[in-house]
Amino acid sequence: MTDTKERPTGGVRLLKIQEAAAEVGLTARSVRYYEEMGLMRPAARSEGDYRLYDESDLERLRFIKGLRDDAGFSLAEISRLLEDEEARERYHAAYHATADPVERIRLLRERVASFERQAQTLRTKINRLAAMVDDTEARRLRSLARIAEIEAASADLEHAYPAQPEPGVTTNP
């Protein structure tokens, strides 16, 4: 009775746009906008044309949000990254359209390559960020070295200031 959908949703509960948006931490407007931009489309529409989202839609939305918030990708870049994911959608259709193991494996390999490209794009970003961290770290160490210098020089002149000697400069790891 509840199976008026085209995509195999497995009969699970479908969420309306606000429920779905709240679930993944977006606004309904954003979700509609992503659809408008071709980043996704809901699993189904209700009788009255309400957008209905399934779990895989939520995953996709979470992925988009992650790329946007965490990675800072633009929707255009995300779109490119998701083209690979869309190959996955096509794969789903094609996969179930064939029973030929050879064809299925070809599709799966395509999917694997898609994941590899995605991971590689993310790793490139990680590496650049890591380089910035290293840079910051180096500057931090230089400052620490300067502190040690001054403290050493200060220790020499300690007789001028009868202040309490500093505890060891042991920076704990």
Next chain:
Amino acid sequence: MTDTKERPTGGVRLLKIQEAAAEVGLTARSVRYYEEMGLMRPAARSEGDYRLYDESDLERLRFIKGLRDDAGFSLAEISRLLEDEEARERYHAAYHATADPVERIRLLRERVASFERQAQTLRTKINRLAAMVDDTEARRLRSLARIAEIEAASADLEHAYPAQPEPGVTTNP
């Protein structure tokens, strides 16, 4: 040394806005905009009010560009991150204004803390990206497992044809 500038530029060559922008891979417009947004200001101005940039300005611009392009931070976020860096500017002024080692060390520790916050912000971002990579990796591995399954089934049932996919036939790869 006779220094006609306010900030200690060390007498090195100062670049005009387009030279500076080209050097770090930005447009002059962006550089002006960053100044307008309070992210930075040139080391000096020429007689005719031309903006003049020194090496530390270039470093700062590179840092901004890095945060913008690589990390995908908004200028507002960058501004917050750079407030710490601005403490560094103040530190520079204050540092040279005092000869008191205790005060100098206090300023240096502030600087170190600033770098730590910067690094931490970046590491947080890295961790989130790493989580996404892990996710992608997991999905890739699942696809590889499916390939192995199909290949195994295909080898077993060489004389038959696969009617329906039977889960649980996880043969060791």
Next chain:
DNA sequence: CCCAACCTTGCCGTTTACGTGAAAGTATGG
């Protein structure tokens, strides 16, 4: 001294990624 090439501020235009109604249809507890 002159002129091309750069710079200045000011201001308006544009793209991205939505926010915010408006007008009309849909779902649902009472």
Next chain:
DNA sequence: CCATACTTTCACGTAAACGGCAAGGTTGGG
């Protein structure tokens, strides 16, 4: 059956991050 909340599409509004032009000033080589 009705009120209320949510949904639809369409449309305009907006903040961020610049691009581009105008009108005028500055630089620097010839």
